[in-house]
Amino acid sequence: NNAMRTREQLTPPSCDFVEIGFGEINISKWAFDYCRMQPCSIRALADTALGIPALTRACKKRLADDSKLRSRIAERKAAIGKRHDQVWAKWQEDARRNWNASPITFARLALEIWEVIKTEDWVLTANTLKQQVRKLWDFDKPYRHPGVELGTSTQIGISLGVALAHKGTGRIVVDIQPDGDLMFDAGALWIAAKYEIPMLVVMHNNRAYYNDWEHQIRMAKLRGTDEAKAHIGMDLFAPEPDFGALARAMGCYGEGPIDKPQDIRPALLRALAEVKKGRLALVDTITQHR
Ligand SMILES: Cc1ncc(C[n+]2csc(CCOP(=O)(O)OP(=O)(O)O)c2C)c(N)n1
Structure with missing residues (x-):
């Protein structure tokens, strides 16, 4: 709340964060100089253009010989995919407002x-x-x-x-x-x-x-x-x-x-x-x- 200078957490306390980027070495918004950094369980210093493809390769390798993990991921993909499609359809609809x-x-x-x-x-x-x-x-x-x-x-x-x-x-x-x-x-x-x-x-x-x-x-x-x-x-x-x-x-x-x-x-x-x-x-x- 910008007027009252109060803060409210939007994510549940159990929410874990993983970050890939340059935040840690302060290559980010100037406000980062003064604020507490977001607590993360893993913070990787990397350009995402290189980091994401590298992470994808590593995940694919792990998945290749783990069929149980593959099916767990397939289930999660279906569940999240459904939610994703609903949210995206709503955004398309919202965008038509005041067209x-x-x-x-x-x-x-x-x-x-x-x-x-x-x-x-x-x-x-x-x-x-x-x-x-x-x-x-x-x-x-x-x-x-x-x-x-x-x-x-x-x-x-x-x-x-x-x-x-x-x-x-x-x-x-x-x-x-x-x-x-x-x-x-x-x-x-x-x-x-x-x-x-x-x-x-x-x-x-x-x-x-x-x-x-x-x-x-x-x-x-x-x-x-x-x-x-x-x-x-x-x-x-x-x-x-x-x-x-x-x-x-x-x-x-x-x-x-x-x-x-x-x-x-x-x-x-x-x-x-x-x-x-x-x-x-x-x-x-x-x-x-x-
Ligand atoms: C050098 C500097 N001066 C002043 C500010 C304060 N400030 C933050 S946003 C903003 C207005 C930006 O206007 P505009 O770029 O047109 O974006 P809008 O907010 O209108 O979308 C100002 C003056 C700042 N961030 N940096």
Whole structure:
């Protein structure tokens, strides 16, 4: 609870955690510098792109000569599979809520992007549209998503690095880019033009530093102060930055702003064609606040 600074455990106390990653050496969110680490029974220091395939190989080897274990796993797979299918079907259904809302909902934007990239060998850089992409896209390879951003102003830079790493592989690197984050480092777009780094940038433009605006609303409610003033210093309108023009000014491809959901997919397809030519292409899509 961000307002009251209280915590509540969502997992049962018996829940065991196993972690593969870089958290232990503090290559993660800055908040890790100050917080207690999640207790884990096993914490493996590894890049998941290497660690998961290695773990899969080790498991397959163990399974090969243990038929009892194989059947136990098959049973569990069936049980979990049923639950999984139900949950995923519900997420698909939930995503249809407010389908025609303008500006677009996070869930519909996630699906519009998915329709454009699902037949490509894609990589998602940092933002997950508040987990909507995790519910609606199929993350079928370890390299699909290196992880979320490390805080405001880090996402465009991290995305450029991810795109540079994949340059020349034929993969389509997608950055779902919050407007506030790009405001901190607009020059990053020029770097992409200068060094010919292809990337599809889909603006998640809610015309706000909304994380903090939302917090001001929360605090206004708690303190009984004027909620209508919560946007001060937090909004990104009057005037609205024109990110399509910004991209073009830096030598990239840029379109938008687009606030009609039905106009987004054709724009994404045009931008994708530009990315395939080897450049950064930005589509400025206007989203709901949350
Ligand atoms: C350098 C820095 N300054 C300020 C913050 C505090 N902060 C956290 S989220 C946020 C707003 C981010 O806005 P945006 O990137 O547009 O994402 P949104 O919350 O609107 O989805 C800010 C200012 C931060 N994390 N890092």
